[in-house]
Amino acid sequence: MHIAVFSQYHTNPDCPATSRHYSLLQHIARQHRVTLITTNTWERQRLTQQYPWLPEGVDLLAADIPYHNRMGVAARGWAFVKYMGYAWRQGLRIPRPDVVWGISTPLSAAWVAGQVARRRQVPWVFEVQDLWPTFPIEMGAVRNPLAQQQLYVAERKLYEQARHIVTLSPGMTDYVRGLGFGADKISTLLNGTDLDQAARATPAAVAELRRQHGLEGRPVVLYAGTFGRANDIPTLVQAAEELYQQRPDVVWLFMGHGYFEPLLREAATRCPAIRLVPPQPRHAVFTWLAAADVSVASFISKPVLATNSPAKFYDSLAVATPVIVTNPGWTRQFVEEHRCGWYVPAEQPQRLAEQLAAVLAAPAEARAAGQRGQAVARQQFDRQQLAARMQLILEQAAG
Structure with missing residues (x-):
């Protein structure tokens, strides 16, 4: 055919x-x-x-x-x-x-x-x-x-x-x-997602990445994706700055490129918690996600965005990293049903910072959420x- x-x-x-x-x-x-x-x-x-x-x-x-x-x-x-x-x-x-x-x-x-x-x-x-x-x-x-x-x-x-x-x-x-x-x-x-590529994020590869980038012993939040107009990047910046006041040991990685890159570069100069990571090939993204304690899949508050299907959501769960979503649609229902992440309404930096602080304060619970997400990913993704x-x-x- x-x-x-x-x-x-x-x-x-x-x-x-x-x-x-x-x-x-x-x-x-x-x-x-x-x-x-x-x-x-x-x-x-x-x-x-x-x-x-x-x-x-x-x-x-x-x-x-x-x-x-x-x-x-x-x-x-x-x-x-x-x-x-x-x-x-x-x-x-x-x-x-x-x-x-x-x-x-x-x-x-x-x-x-x-x-x-x-x-x-x-x-x-x-x-x-x-x-x-x-x-x-x-x-x-x-x-x-x-x-x-x-x-x-x-x-x-x-x-x-x-x-x-x-x-x-x-x-x-x-x-x-x-x-x-x-x-x-x-x-x-x-x-x-590509489970064969996710399997490359071995504990040894994760430990080496953390060592190379000075992340050993530090909680890591990761946003991996486009810095586009729809991705609510200004809210993430505000949340990172607020979280820094509570947890100065936390590192928030922004990996990607796009419209809001100048905003992020400026924010990184004033907030020690914020670091920019250059865009990575897809096969390398999984190790970065596995090195994070939690990832964020964020979008602005538009009804159509509640229907989308972001790759970062699937990729994160594939390596057992729990996800915070800001869409009120099916991804919220998914993380709540499978207990593999959390929902925070879009464009609310204070609530996002509070949720992240709660997640990072309970690492055992976060790891369990990630493991549940990985089990579902292997079945459905x-x-x-x-x-x-x-x-x-x-x-x-x-x-």
């Missing part, structure tokens, strides 16, 4: 980003022919060379289209338009696929996948990574009411036209079902199992 995959951003484990589709494609390409239509955005950002850029058996078509987190709305929009043009041309040139797999974000990547599938008269599967256009609209990126209406109409048409819909969280599934689509058309495949499910969905869609 020939599968055409439309994904604007391809990454591998050498990149400072999640590599969900690398794992899924690696599994699927063992059984089927795969053509990936993407961009080279992340290839130039590889930090190591430990993994092939492409899984074996995947054919690559990549446009040269720059993109980064600091881009404004117009520049991002232009990058999306350029990819649509490139993907449309390539989608019509490749040998006719048996099924098309369109991956958002952005929504435009899934839209062009649907158009190519329609033109080639083949079924397609729509994978929803984030709820677009709800996310950019709630973030203020699309203010024109007419444009918002048109985007919602386009979104609904994509759901209607797709043979099957895949979401990355129960919250996203609830959203799609709320639009009137039946359960038989929707599958929830969590973002998940394995991307190899998720890849097998995705392969079956594609096979069924192709008939």
